[in-house]
Amino acid sequence: MELEIPDSDASADTGGWTVLTATGEIDVAAAPGLREKLVELIEDGTNELVVDLEGVDFIDSTGLGVLVGAVRRARAADGDVRLVCTNSRLLKVFDVTGLDDVFAIADSIDDAVGMATDGS
């Protein structure tokens, strides 16, 4: 299991959005690291976040829960968390859990940044 989360200083600012790149498998063992990073960013005022999941090949329910929590925290601060994901395995997990209705999911970072504020 590998999870690479760049330091906030290394996150690329894109149109005011901060891009966080995750790679590897986000399972119950790795998810706490992702949660910690997302909470830290949002509490520090970085509440417009794109989480790039293009390098992620597995996510479990704990990983999904971390993303749900990040969306809640960001939206409570008038921001949002948007996902970049084209991996059909992950997209189907979002689909079968119904979380594709909760997350704003884009094909690319540019598309994520360019989404309307309602996620469409």
Place this chain on the structure above:
Amino acid sequence: MAEIHLEIPPRLDYLAVVRLVVATAAALDPPLPESRLDDLRLAVTEACSNAIKAHRPEAEDEPVIVSCHLESDCFRVDIRDRGPGFDPDALSELPDTNDPERLQHESGLGIPLIRVLTDDVTFEPADDGTIVSMTLDRPDTEESILTP
């Protein structure tokens, strides 16, 4: 029928090993379709993480046991822990995804995922714990829940 038996310490960092071993066993002839291996990897991860969390406080020095049963018409994996047990039917339902209240819930997806990803699942009390038994059928035409 062949069996593959795996004993792991009750540690979450062993889940990747369990995924690898179980999916490799399920890929043996006659293999499950690749798409169903994705279902299996996720279902096993959910069940085994629950087992480890329940087992660890009760029997930290004892292994969680994962048994793969390679049958001609199905692949079955049993996960046995020594936790206090639970009633899967007593779990409360999550709010609808269109309900803003849904964002208040970061957990509760594991058991529903297991149910939707497998063809059959049982949660049976054992003498000193719980056995979760998950079955995936082998028909060539079986479609994966996770298949696009």
